[in-house]
Amino acid sequence: MHDAAVHEEPPRPWTVEALANLAGLSRSAFVARFLEVVGQMPLRYLAAWRLDLAADQLRAGVARIGEIALTVG
Numbered sequence: 001m002h003d004a005a006v007h008e009e010p011p012r013p014w015t016v017e018a019l020a021n022l023a024g025l026s027r028s029a030f031v032a033r034f035l036e037v038v039g040q041m042p043l044r045y046l047a048a049w050r051l052d053l054a055a056d057q058l059r060a061g062v063a064r065i066g067e068i069a070l071t072v073g
Contacts, residue, residue: 011073
């Protein structure tokens with residue numbers, strides 16, 4: 001996976017297949033490598049990161065919750 005692909009486009013409806021394709025790996029090889037490097041399944045990582053991003057934006061008061069949901073996915 002490109003190091004920042006999910007971070008550059010958080011609302012994109014990412015799939016493991018799309019991430020694996022971006023990384024040039026099979027789905028199973030991508031998941032194994034992601035688990036090895038990150039320590040979590042890819043979509044679990046993405047969900048947690050989106051929640052952290054949304055929480056930061058809520059605390060900062062930069063937008064309403066509906067707007068934040070659209071920007072983080």
